[in-house]
Amino acid sequence: MKEGIRKLAASYGFELCYITRPVIDARFIERFNGWLEHGYYGTMDWMREDVRAHRRRHPAEMLAGVQSVISVAMRYTPPGYTLPEACAAQGRGVIAGYAHGDDYHDIMKKRLKALARDLDDLLGKHDQRVFVDTAPVLEHALAERAGLGWQGKHSLTINRHLGSWFLLGELFTTAALEPDETAGNHCGSCAACMDICPTQAIVEPYIVDARRCISYLTIEYKGFIAHELRPLMGNHIYGCDDCQMVCPWNRHATAPAHDFLAPRGENILPGLASLLALDEDAFRARFRKSPIRRTGRTAMLRNVCIAMGNDGDARWLEPLSATLEEPSPLLRAHAFWALTRLHMEKHMLMPLLERSLAQEKDKQAHEDMTVSMRQIKENV
Secondary structure, eight states: OHHHHHHHHHHTTOOEEEEEOSOOOHHHHHHHHHHHHTTTTTTOGGGTOHHHHHHHHOGGGGSTTOOEEEEEEEEOOOOSSOHHHHHTOTTBOEEOGGGSSSOHHHHHHHHHHHHHHHHHHHHOSOOEEEEOSSSSOOHHHHHHHHTSOEEOTTSSEEBTTTBTOEEEEEEEESSOOOOOOOOOOOOTTOOHHHHHOTTOOEEETTEEOGGGOHHIIIIIOOSOOOTTTGGGGTTEEEOOOHHHHTOGGGTTOOOOSSOTTOOOGGGSSOBHHHHHTOOHHHHHHHTTTSTHHHHOHHHHHHHHHHHHHHHOOGGGHHHHHHHTTOSOHHHHHHHHHHHHTSSSOHHHHHHHHHHHHHHOOOHHHHHHHHHHHHHHHHHO
């Protein structure tokens, strides 16, 4: 029966498929509680909302009568460049590997629903629910309990044969299935992921402070990014793979035979100037099927401005100056900051900066620009 389920899962692109009970081990609950208590969720208030937090601790409440959780993983193509190559890609931005193609939420959920229909034929009719990332489910805890892999110190799930370049989904069912053995942890004393993190967001093994995490900052967070974090973000404009790229378990990871997310070359180290030039319509067209569309044009271009500032090339003077005329105060402020970082004689920039600061009417943007102006004056 279990082999039949795995074969069905594989036919829909889920190379890993393991089974567990709808229970969260105590150590994961303890980590989750501490994560909430420290405010590491940032602006993701839905993580601490009472009902959702309770369901994360008690997954059996996600489906009446649930007996089993089928944890599945869909692999995607790892970045085709090294970490040093990504950092040295002047004039280009880094997008996390899973976002090089189509939105995994759409792809995986559709295939999980199809798997659920086929399971009715295999197991008989049972109540089922499928989840891909957006539900209150501690997916990494369930994956480890199911034996799919263990949660690494960077908080992602690692499989000893395939590494960590995959995305998780869950199928809750009222069918009583034999559970697999829990996966053992094989990180040992390695702390490569913690050491490489540009913002030191992995505050302790298995615990990530989202408020410092580049993935959170560039995707979930829509506000003014702290000045002290901007230089640490380098050319990351959507997500961050640094911790996965240095993980020894990914050393021999390969691309799947068929990547259902259909990665596109235009999303691999894209040119910063072309992205900053996108208006709203062009942005929607450019990222029509991409998870990037969820972040929105304003936040994405904010990230591009930061990457330009960290690049520092004087060629960004014109596009950043044009961005100072954007309707969004958020974009104006981050373009202003980026301008103060360009490798140019500061006296050539000061008239533009002073004029922009004097004209800025938005209070928060003005305060942000004032900090940037103070920093450039201190460094003159």
